[in-house]
Amino acid sequence: MPEAYLSIQGVNKTFDSFTALREINIDIKKNEFICLLGPSGCGKTTLLRIIAGLEKPTRGRITVGGKDITDLPPSKRNFGMVFQSYALFPNLTAAQNLAYGLQGRKLTKKEISDKVNEALSLVDLLHLKERYPAQLSGGQQQRVALARAVVLSPDFLLLDEPLSALDAKVRTKLREEICSLQEKLGITTIMVTHDQEEALTMADRIVVMNNAEIMQVGSPQQVYDQPESPFVADFIGSINFLAYGPRKGNLPLTNFAVRPEHIRISSSGSGYQAVVKHMEFRGPFYRLILQPIRELKDLLGNQLLSVDVSAQHAHKLNLMKFAEVSVEFPQDRVITFTPDDVVTA
Numbered sequence: 283m284p285e286a287y288l289s290i291q292g293v294n295k296t297f298d299s300f301t302a303l304r305e306i307n308i309d310i311k312k313n314e315f316i317c318l319l320g321p322s323g324c325g326k327t328t329l330l331r332i333i334a335g336l337e338k339p340t341r342g343r344i345t346v347g348g349k350d351i352t353d354l355p356p357s358k359r360n361f362g363m364v365f366q367s368y369a370l371f372p373n374l375t376a377a378q379n380l381a382y383g384l385q386g387r388k389l390t391k392k393e394i395s396d397k398v399n400e401a402l403s404l405v406d407l408l409h410l411k412e413r414y415p416a417q418l419s420g421g422q423q424q425r426v427a428l429a430r431a432v433v434l435s436p437d438f439l440l441l442d443e444p445l446s447a448l449d450a451k452v453r454t455k456l457r458e459e460i461c462s463l464q465e466k467l468g469i470t471t472i473m474v475t476h477d478q479e480e481a482l483t484m485a486d487r488i489v490v491m492n493n494a495e496i497m498q499v500g501s502p503q504q505v506y507d508q509p510e511s512p513f514v515a516d517f518i519g520s521i522n523f524l525a526y527g528p529r530k531g532n533l534p535l536t537n538f539a540v541r542p543e544h545i546r547i548s549s550s551g552s553g554y555q556a557v558v559k560h561m562e563f564r565g566p567f568y569r570l571i572l573q574p575i576r577e578l579k580d581l582l583g584n585q586l587l588s589v590d591v592s593a594q595h596a597h598k599l600n601l602m603k604f605a606e607v608s609v610e611f612p613q614d615r616v617i618t619f620t621p622d623d624v625v626t627a
């Protein structure tokens with residue numbers, strides 16, 4: 283394992299008596315893209331602000347390349363930052379917004395202009411460099427903000443919900459653009475988001491947080507397929523929590539959970555039976571809500587199951603409301619938690 287580039291060690295933060303962060307430890311590799319993911323109020327922004335030096339930790343330290351930066355002011359930490367609200371100067375053009383931060387850096391006018399043009403080209407906005415923020419769309423303004431964050435050749439990039447204010451289509455496009463910019467520049471990046479899809483699609487590793495603590499750190503596949511707690515399983519994607527019951531067939535003894543797309547259904551089979559209570563069309567797939575009957579009802583009681591089936595499969599099975607279906611839980615897709623972790627609905 284390569285040595286951590288950016289290291290967050292035992293960071294705690296309290297505001298008066300309120301604990302915003304508790305024992306945060308994260309080792310981030312050079313060029314890595316990390317997403318801090320969690321519900322509102324879990325401490326993501328506070329952690330990002332501590333990394334930026336905008337907030338002081340109550341305890342713990344931050345190192346970059348082995349150097350302790352915990353007591354350095356923000357101006358002495360070499361990072362670029364992008365906020366949800368773009369935060370561009372409204373009275374400066376796109377190019378001037380970028381040039382502003384370069385002015386204290388002992389560069390010639392030509393060097394500044396070259397750097398500005400280069401950064402604006404990276405986000406494909408060179409042709410709009412003379413526009414003022416008000417003359418740019420939300421997505422374009424955020425690209426200017428990104429260019430402004432990277433024009434200073436920072437050691438790392440901090441992004442605080444940079445896509446939240448944008449509409450769905452622009453958001454998806456900018457996701458790709460941020461990732462390709464990050465790859466091209468090879469810049470260590472930490473992004474705060476509460477959007478699980480954003481984290482899954484963009485991050486090398488996701489840090490899942492809740493209530494001031496880290497719940498799990500792992501690749502998108504790890505946190506999705508091997509969640510270590512019901513919280514992580516539930517926060518990332520949809521999941522069926524199925525309460526305790528006696529062992530039957532291939533269902534495990536302990537409490538278990540299974541994602542809707544991993545439950546298999548067929549029109550007739552020897553497995554458990556359920557009735558389609560509700561069918562929701564979601565474009566490429568249907569989300570079915572199933573009511574267990576007979577043996578499955580003995581096992582699960584009245585808990586409903588969410589199951590995703592491709593539109594093609596649904597048509598093949600001629601699925602409709604009140605249809606009886608056979609349900610299978612592939613063993614390798616069943617997630618079990620230790621009893622302490624289990625929350626029952």
Ligand SMILES: Nc1ncnc2c1ncn2[C@@H]1O[C@H](COP(=O)(O)OP(=O)(O)OP(=O)(O)O)[C@@H](O)[C@H]1O
Pocket residue numbers: 297300301302320321322323324325326327328329476
């Ligand atoms: N300066 C402050 N003084 C007191 N409490 C604060 C301060 N800053 C943050 N908090 C509290 O710390 C907790 C974590 O806040 P933070 O902004 O880090 O959460 P977050 O996970 O980024 O949430 P969101 O997604 O809503 O921005 C919240 O309960 C917040 O009210």
